[in-house]
Structure formats: structure tokens, C-alpha cells
Amino acid sequence: MSRTAYIAREQMERITERILTDYGFDPYDKSVRPVPIEEIVEFHYDLQICWEPIDRLDEDGMVMAAIIPERRQIILNETHRDLFDRKIGTYHFTLAHELGHWVLHAAERPHLRTGGRRSEERADESSFVYYCRSSSRKPIEEVQADLFAGCLLMPQPMMARAVKQLAMLGSIRLRHLYGLADCLKVSVSALAVRLDQLRLLHIGRDGDIIKPGTESPTAVRYEQMTLDL
Numbered sequence: 001m002s003r004t005a006y007i008a009r010e011q012m013e014r015i016t017e018r019i020l021t022d023y024g025f026d027p028y029d030k031s032v033r034p035v036p037i038e039e040i041v042e043f044h045y046d047l048q049i050c051w052e053p054i055d056r057l058d059e060d061g062m063v064m065a066a067i068i069p070e071r072r073q074i075i076l077n078e079t080h081r082d083l084f085d086r087k088i089g090t091y092h093f094t095l096a097h098e099l100g101h102w103v104l105h106a107a108e109r110p111h112l113r114t115g116g117r118r119s120e121e122r123a124d125e126s127s128f129v130y131y132c133r134s135s136s137r138k139p140i141e142e143v144q145a146d147l148f149a150g151c152l153l154m155p156q157p158m159m160a161r162a163v164k165q166l167a168m169l170g171s172i173r174l175r176h177l178y179g180l181a182d183c184l185k186v187s188v189s190a191l192a193v194r195l196d197q198l199r200l201l202h203i204g205r206d207g208d209i210i211k212p213g214t215e216s217p218t219a220v221r222y223e224q225m226t227l228d229l
């Protein structure tokens with residue numbers, strides 16, 4: 001299933017920025033705010049979000065969600081509804097990840113987007129279902145959908161501005177990162193990955209918050225944090 005060309009981060013930033021701009025969300029304007037991912041999925045892409053118990057799709061891992069391109073459906077695993085309800089960041093990231101499969105992978109199979117293969121049997125359809133597990137062993141499509149989600153929910157220009165604003169307050173504290181994650185409606189762990197990827201802030205192995213470029217023995221270490229995984 002992996003004929004997909006690898007998309008580097010810079011290119012992914014352009015793809016997601018274009019999506020946001022097309023939707024009317026300007027990542028360059030002055031405010032730091034959450035990306036309206038539900039609206040983008042439902043109204044901009046006309047994809048249906050529904051809930052079903054879908055653990056059966058993978059007996060070995062924890063299935064979070066799936067997308068059936070042929071039906072234009074994103075299915076969230078109802079078994080984990082409590083988790084999604086408690087953690088809006090996980091809910092938003094999962095939606096953005098599934099949208100990533102639609103934009104990056106289903107686009108290569110236009111017949112799926114029009115439902116043109118509906119007459120063929122379910123066995124064929126199911127081979128194009130992306131079911132997404134919570135696991136560290138990820139195929140390339142999953143890694144790319146995660147990258148897409150991070151870029152979309154935390155656009156580069158907005159993140160650079162947010163960190164600049166925090167730095168103006170003085171040293172960056174753990175509570176600032178929690179506040180920023182809250183404001184963007186993402187999890188602190190997704191935020192940490194994104195800040196590190198953009199080389200804006202690095203969370204050290206020992207949990208310290210480090211400003212990149214200062215990783216010397218005299219590095220500016222802000223405050224220890226525990227990642228909320």
C-alpha cells in the first residue's frame with residue numbers, strides 16, 4: 001500500500017498552510033488560537049465524523065480511529081469515547097491525523113473519493129481503510145499523517161509568534177506550555193513534539209525545557225516538566 005512519496009516537513013508546512021488559508025484561517029495574523037479542525041473536516045472537506053466500536057480492525061493494538069475514503073467517513077473508536085471526551089487535544093489530533101490520510105493518501109486514488117468502486121466487494125474496500133493505532137511502530141503513512149496533523153494544528157508562523165510572546169515574559173515556565181497547549185486545544189505532548197521539530201524549544205531527556213542553541217553545560221534550563229502522554 002506504500003507507493004506514497006515521502007513528504008518532508010517543509011513541504012508539509014506548505015500543504016497545511018494552504019489548507020488553512022483556503023479555509024480562511026490566516027496563520028500569519030496576530031492571534032494565537034486553536035485551528036477549527038472539526039469545521040475544516042466537516043465543512044471544508046465534507047467528511048462525516050462518526051462513532052463506532054472498531055477494535056475489531058486490529059486485534060494487536062489500540063485502534064483510535066479509521067478513515068474509509070470511499071464513504072468519506074472518519075470513524076472514531078467509540079470504545080475510547082471517554083478518553084476523547086476528557087482530552088480534547090487527543091480528539092483534535094486524531095481528526096487532523098485522519099484528515100491527513102484523506103489529503104495525502106486518498107488523493108492518490110481518486111476513484112475512492114468519488115465512490116466509483118462501490119460495486120466491488122467489501123474485502124477490496126477494506127484494503128483501503130486506514131485504521132490508526134496508538135503504537136510506536138508506525139508505517140510511513142502513519143508517520144506522515146502525524147506530521148500533517150502537527151503542522152495543521154500548530155502552524156509554524158503561529159508557533160514562532162507564540163514562543164516569542166512567551167519569551168518576552170521572561171523565562172519560559174512549564175505553566176506557560178500547559179497554557180499554550182490549552183489555548184491551542186492540543187495535548188502538551190503534541191505541543192512538545194512540535195516545538196522541538198521547529199527548533200523553538202526542546203524538552204530535554206531529563207524533562208528540562210531548553211532553548212535550542214543553548215545546549216551547552218551552561219544551557220538555559222527553564223523548568224522540569226513531565227510529559228502528559
Ligand SMILES: [Zn+2]
Nearest residue numbers: 130132142145
Ligand atoms: Zn493513521
